[in-house]
Amino acid sequence: MPEVLIIGAGPAGLAAATAARRAGARVVVLDAAEDVGGQYWRHLPQQRPAGREEVLHHGWERFTGLRRELTGVEIVTGAQVWLAERHDGRPPTVHILVGPADGADRVRRVFDPGALVLATGAYERTLPFPGWDLPGVFTAGAAQALAKSERVAVGRRVLVAGAGPFLLPVASSLIRTGARVVGVLEAGGWSRLGRAWTARPTELLSASHKAGELAGYARDLVRHRVPYRVATGVIAAHGHDRVEEVTVARLDAQWAPVPGTSRRVAVDAVCVGHGFVPRSELAVAAGCQTGPDGTVVVDADCRSSVPGVFAAGEITGIGGADLALAEGTIAGTVAAGAAPTSAQRRDVLVYQRFATRLSDGHGIRPGWAEWLADDTLICRCEEVTAGELRDIAAATGSRGLRSLKLSTRAGLGVCQGRVCGRSVEELLDRTTGGLLDPGRTANRPLAGLVRLGELARTQGDPS
Amino acid sequence: MRVVVVGAGIVGAAVARELAGAGVTVTVLDRAASAGGTSAAGEGNLLVSDKGPGPELVLAQRSLTLWQSLRDELPDFPSVEYEAKGGLVVATTTAGAAGLRRFAESQRGAGVLAEEVDPHDLEPDLTRDYTAAFHYPQDAQVQPAIATEALLAAARRRGAEVRQGVEVLGPISLHGRLAGVRTSAGDLHADHVVVAAGPWSGEVSSRLGVMLPVRPRRGTILVTTRMPQRIRHKVYDADYVGAVGSDDAALQTSSVVESTASGTVLIGSSRERRGFDGRIEARVLSALAAKAMVLFPFLADVAVMRAYGGFRPYVPDHLPVIGPDPRLAGLWHATGHEGAGIVLSAATAELLADLLLGRETHVPSSPFAVERPTLASHLASSV
Numbered sequence: 001m002p003e004v005l006i007i008g009a010g011p012a013g014l015a016a017a018t019a020a021r022r023a024g025a026r027v028v029v030l031d032a033a034e035d036v037g038g039q040y041w042r043h044l045p046q047q048r049p050a051g052r053e054e055v056l057h058h059g060w061e062r063f064t065g066l067r068r069e070l071t072g073v074e075i076v077t078g079a080q081v082w083l084a085e086r087h088d089g090r091p092p093t094v095h096i097l098v099g100p101a102d103g104a105d106r107v108r109r110v111f112d113p114g115a116l117v118l119a120t121g122a123y124e125r126t127l128p129f130p131g132w133d134l135p136g137v138f139t140a141g142a143a144q145a146l147a148k149s150e151r152v153a154v155g156r157r158v159l160v161a162g163a164g165p166f167l168l169p170v171a172s173s174l175i176r177t178g179a180r181v182v183g184v185l186e187a188g189g190w191s192r193l194g195r196a197w198t199a200r201p202t203e204l205l206s207a208s209h210k211a212g213e214l215a216g217y218a219r220d221l222v223r224h225r226v227p228y229r230v231a232t233g234v235i236a237a238h239g240h241d242r243v244e245e246v247t248v249a250r251l252d253a254q255w256a257p258v259p260g261t262s263r264r265v266a267v268d269a270v271c272v273g274h275g276f277v278p279r280s281e282l283a284v285a286a287g288c289q290t291g292p293d294g295t296v297v298v299d300a301d302c303r304s305s306v307p308g309v310f311a312a313g314e315i316t317g318i319g320g321a322d323l324a325l326a327e328g329t330i331a332g333t334v335a336a337g338a339a340p341t342s343a344q345r346r347d348v349l350v351y352q353r354f355a356t357r358l359s360d361g362h363g364i365r366p367g368w369a370e371w372l373a374d375d376t377l378i379c380r381c382e383e384v385t386a387g388e389l390r391d392i393a394a395a396t397g398s399r400g401l402r403s404l405k406l407s408t409r410a411g412l413g414v415c416q417g418r419v420c421g422r423s424v425e426e427l428l429d430r431t432t433g434g435l436l437d438p439g440r441t442a443n444r445p446l447a448g449l450v451r452l453g454e455l456a457r458t459q460g461d462p463s
Numbered sequence: 464m465r466v467v468v469v470g471a472g473i474v475g476a477a478v479a480r481e482l483a484g485a486g487v488t489v490t491v492l493d494r495a496a497s498a499g500g501t502s503a504a505g506e507g508n509l510l511v512s513d514k515g516p517g518p519e520l521v522l523a524q525r526s527l528t529l530w531q532s533l534r535d536e537l538p539d540f541p542s543v544e545y546e547a548k549g550g551l552v553v554a555t556t557t558a559g560a561a562g563l564r565r566f567a568e569s570q571r572g573a574g575v576l577a578e579e580v581d582p583h584d585l586e587p588d589l590t591r592d593y594t595a596a597f598h599y600p601q602d603a604q605v606q607p608a609i610a611t612e613a614l615l616a617a618a619r620r621r622g623a624e625v626r627q628g629v630e631v632l633g634p635i636s637l638h639g640r641l642a643g644v645r646t647s648a649g650d651l652h653a654d655h656v657v658v659a660a661g662p663w664s665g666e667v668s669s670r671l672g673v674m675l676p677v678r679p680r681r682g683t684i685l686v687t688t689r690m691p692q693r694i695r696h697k698v699y700d701a702d703y704v705g706a707v708g709s710d711d712a713a714l715q716t717s718s719v720v721e722s723t724a725s726g727t728v729l730i731g732s733s734r735e736r737r738g739f740d741g742r743i744e745a746r747v748l749s750a751l752a753a754k755a756m757v758l759f760p761f762l763a764d765v766a767v768m769r770a771y772g773g774f775r776p777y778v779p780d781h782l783p784v785i786g787p788d789p790r791l792a793g794l795w796h797a798t799g800h801e802g803a804g805i806v807l808s809a810a811t812a813e814l815l816a817d818l819l820l821g822r823e824t825h826v827p828s829s830p831f832a833v834e835r836p837t838l839a840s841h842l843a844s845s846v
Contacts, residue, residue: 086742095745110745285743382725392541396612397619399627400496402503406608407541409725414688414768436496436628445743446770449688452730453763455752 004335005094005113006030007081007282010038011321012313013119015328016335018069020117023336028111029070030079030096032448036070037063038121039141040321042148059321080106080448084285091116091308092286097454108457115308115335118283118296119328122276122314123418126162127368128386130376131237131246132272140170140273147173154179155269159246161185161234162273164362165320168217170271171226181226182267185248187255187274188362189231196361234270235262235371246270249371256367274364277422278315281444293317294422294442300345302331310335319355326351369427378427379420381413386427393431401435404428416444466819467492467644467653469631469667472502473607474797474804475659476614477812483621485820490653491615491623492646494630498611501661501804504773506684506719506729507607508697509806512550512599515566516573518830519782519803522810524574525826527601529809534605536617543610544724550602551585553593553758554701560595563701567597576600588693588761595701602697604721607805614808634671641671641793655819657795662739662776664798673790675833676841677799679774681735683747685755686769687762689726697721698758714747718754720762728765730755732802736777743770775801780837785811786818788833795819796833 004020006013009031017029029036037043041063078099084092091113099106124141131137138146138154140162146152147170158179160171163186171181186193221228235257236247250261280288283296289305291297296304296311304311312331313324326347333340372378374387392408404410410424411417417424421441429435464487468475471493483489493499509530514520534545552567554560567577582589582596589596615625626648635643635650643652660667662679669675702717719731733747748770756762778784778799788794797815800807810826817824829835833842 083743083745083748085744093745395540396497396616397625398497398612398615400499400503403496403498403608403612406498406503406606407612412725412769416768437499444769446767449766449768451764451766452685452687452752452756455685455748455767456756456763457749 003027003114004117004332005091005111005115006117006119006332007094008038008119008121008313009033009036009075009077010119010121010313010324011040012121012324012328012331013038013117014063014066014070015325016117016119016310016312016332017073018066019329019332020336021069021073023333023338025336028074028076028113030076030081032078032080034077036067036075036077039145042145062325081282082446082448082450084282084447086285086287089307091306097450101449106454108454115310116286117310117312117328117331117335118286118288118304118315119311119313119324119331120279120282120315122279122318124273125275125277125364125422126272126419127274127364128376128378128420128423129235129237129371130373131239131243133377133380134237134239134243135241136239136243136269137237138269138271140166140271143271144170144173147177151177153177154271155267156180157182157267158269158271159183159185159234159265159267160271162275163187163364164273164275164358165214166273166275168214168221170273172217172220174271175220175224175226181224182265183227183229184221185232185234186228186230186362187233187251187365189251189253192253193230193361196357233257234272237270238264243267243270252367253365254367255365256370275362276314276318278318278442280315280442281447283309283311283315284442285445285447290439290442292439294439301334301340302327303334317352317355318358319351320358323348323351323355366426366430369430378423379410379413381415382409384408384410389424389427390431393428399432399434399436401425401428401437401440404432411441417441464488464655465490465653466655466657467651468657468659469644470658470660470664471497471611471615471625471627472500472659472661472804473498473611473614473808474661474800474811475657476611476618477808478657478659478797478815479618479623479625480614480621481812481816482819483618483623485816489618489623490651491618491625492629492631492644492651493627494647496627497615497625498608500663501773501775502611503608504682504684504771505607505802505805506721506731507544507605507610507805508803509603509605510550510697510803511570511575511601512552512577512597514803516569518827519807520570520573520575521826522783522807522814522831523803525810525813526806526808527603529813530603530605530806533614533809537613540613540616541609542724543613544606545603546724547603548721549696550599551582551696551698552597552599552701553582553589553698554595555590555593555757557594559701563595563597585696586694586698588759589698590758590760604697605805606724610805631667631670639792641791644671655793655795657797657815659797661798661804662774664776664796668796671791671794673788673794674842675784675796675798676779676838677784678736678777679739680777680801681733681737681740681772682731682775682802683733683743683751683770683772685730685748685751685767686771687728687730687765688768690728690765692722692726693761694720694722694728694759700754700758714750716747716750716754718751718758720755720758728762739774741772743772776804777801778838779841780835782835782837783807783811783831784833784838785814785831786828786833
């Protein structure tokens with residue numbers, strides 16, 4: 001049995017693993033991908049390594065350093081955690097299947113860890129808009145992943161839109177893989193961005209390499225004459241078989257389109273991302289308390305509300321890789337029974353302030369619902385439109401998300417609301433005058449797809 | 464006449480619709496949202512096949528008749544997905560086959576249509592290793608959350624008011640009878656109060672001053688990803704009948720497998736008595752999966768995308784409680800339907816309204832009375 005089990009091998013998980021190992025614990029790390037690194041350090045497969053990965057990756061040396069330190073840590077890649085069985089007062093039993101998801105013979109393993117570190121990261125969030133289901137419309141994260149792991153640009157003439165500093169590295173990656181980026185559109189306005197990024201400037205100095213990283217992306221944009229517009233968004237995509245044009249409009253402070261400001265822009269691809277949602281279903285299943293924004297509530301030691309369960313990285317609040325590394329270090333150290341240094345604690349505070357600026361400047365505002373048409377798909381798996389959501393909510397009069405999901409089928413498809421859940425919940429909350437069971441979106445006891453044959457196989461004894 | 468109905472699940476919804484249709488001023492209260500508890504956690508069974516001769520079967524048969532007209536009542540509403548698909552009960556052991564034949568024979572005597580069949584005429588993908596199979600053409604299915612909302616909408620059209628997020632805190636008493644409820648949103652006066660709070664009915668009743676032995680019996684369901692339809696009936700193994708009527712607190716699973724209108728396959732059902740403990744457990748999911756594959760071996764390669772659980776309202780003698788409470792004038796019960804609340808809601812509402820309005824009842828009421836002999840010891844022991 002491992003003393004410390006870590007779920008997720010991105011920045012937070014790797015930092016936790018090395019910290020727990022340094023503190024002398026037996027450590028097991030699980031990740032669903034084929035290699036460690038997570039979304040942030042997504043790279044070419046080891047069979048065909050790139051000559052200079054660092055060109056597309058910030059902190060690549062930090063990654064290779066962490067990877068070297070993993071000696072003695074058991075790494076289980078291709079590990080799909082499908083169930084965290086809650087217990088009272090101790091970490092959950094963690095059930096996993098190991099092997100390619102489409103393979104017939106995944107191996108079932110069960111862990112009863114002494115301490116559990118959840119470092120499961122985030123899903124990206126893309127707000128729906130008319131035409132967002134056309135081929136050629138990509139989430140910002142998908143475009144970034146293609147650039148990082150396949151060195152492929154999603155189009156030749158590409159617009160990047162949405163909210164948050166993540167748009168900058170996406171634009172930068174597109175440029176470096178040969179695309180022409182015709183613009184980067186940020187939904188947040190100068191006044192909010194300005195307040196968020198210019199308040200208490202000395203704080204930013206302590207996170208100076210973070211600011212420097214952003215400045216590097218900005219230099220890429222300037223060098224390639226890519227216009228950066230604020231208070232602007234893509235509110236529709238048009239085309240027959242794939243996207244040919246998008247409608248761009250100015251957005252007011254609440255992100256509602258300003259009438260009379262829309263114009264068409266010709267593109268062959270558009271990358272849209274509005275931020276990230278904590279990937280907290282395992283934390284919820286384990287019984288961890290979550291906040292209204294879906295983040296896992298932790299103390300300064302990264303302890304969740306469940307004894308022995310720690311959380312680090314994006315699931316405690318969207319803050320980027322540096323905060324994830326700092327939190328992972330704390331979580332791994334404390335999970336292994338040691339005490340973090342004061343410098344390690346200071347790192348967390350510095351990057352937390354950075355995270356606060358992120359949500360202050362770029363957090364989603366409710367006006368986005370104004371750019372929806374009645375026939376805009378909200379739930380793509382089950383093909384539920386904005387009009388159907390509104391009509392069925394009105395017909396039933398229900399104020400229950402559970403009931404409305406069942407009567408509209410929104411969020412019941414194969415993605416189980418991972419793509420649309422927040423948007424469905426926000427639209428219904430507004431339509432019903434307030435849901436009585438909000439925050440259910442991360443309630444997914446089954447954390448992944450499992451074949452019945454795999455389920456039926458006799459359970460192994462806890463390892 | 465003013466009536467407060469506590470609980471916006473399917474039983475409360477049906478009762479509200481029925482009473483409002485008779486001109487009663489009805490207010491439905493629920494401490495949470497409508498269709499958010501047991502009614503949203505089941506398969507939507509409209510079954511006679513799992514019921515032996517007796518009062519519950521009589522209530523179910525009356526209900527099936529009523530559902531025939533209920534299903535089309537709301538044309539402008541999302542479909543309740545009523546499907547008269549029929550049930551197929553399959554035995555896989557020699558003893559199971561003999562038991563199933565005896566059971567079906569007794570049901571036929573009570574008016575249930577049950578015919579021994581070659582199951583592969585109905586379900587080509589069923590296991591070859593079966594020992595007996597009976598077709599029950601009267602069995603049907605609805606989408607239970609939508610059915611609940613449809614009944615609530617029908618009640619509203621008849622003048623009822625539905626108030627969600629309002630919790631009952633205690634009784635309003637007047638001259639020794641119940642004259643309304645104190646709630647989180649103020650006092651609500653009424654001539655009668657109907658408790659239809661499913662597994663939480665015991666808690667609501669005790670807040671109003673009487674003890675009622677309604678307890679939760681946990682169930683878990685698996686949902687697969689969408690697939691081309693290969694299962695056409697409600698198919699279950701003959702063990703299900705035994706599990707429904709069992710008093711065993713330990714985990715019991717029996718297989719109930721069916722397709723839904725959306726293309727998913729639902730796999731039930733487990734039964735456990737462990738209070739309101741909502742944890743999803745691997746051992747339960749494994750047992751459900753293994754039993755489903757006994758009936759349909761092809762399911763081994765089908766992916767499950769969701770598991771959910773709920774609580775059936777369970778009474779020690781396994782019969783619903785429908786009618787006035789002799790211990791407190793003005794208090795009525797419509798609860799304890801265990802896993803059959805979706806089908807029984809229709810005739811329960813009719814029976815309760817008949818009793819409350821002094822009309823002749825369509826089914827005998829005494830088997831469901833609070834003061835029935837089989838419940839007496841449970842009432843006395845815990846007051």
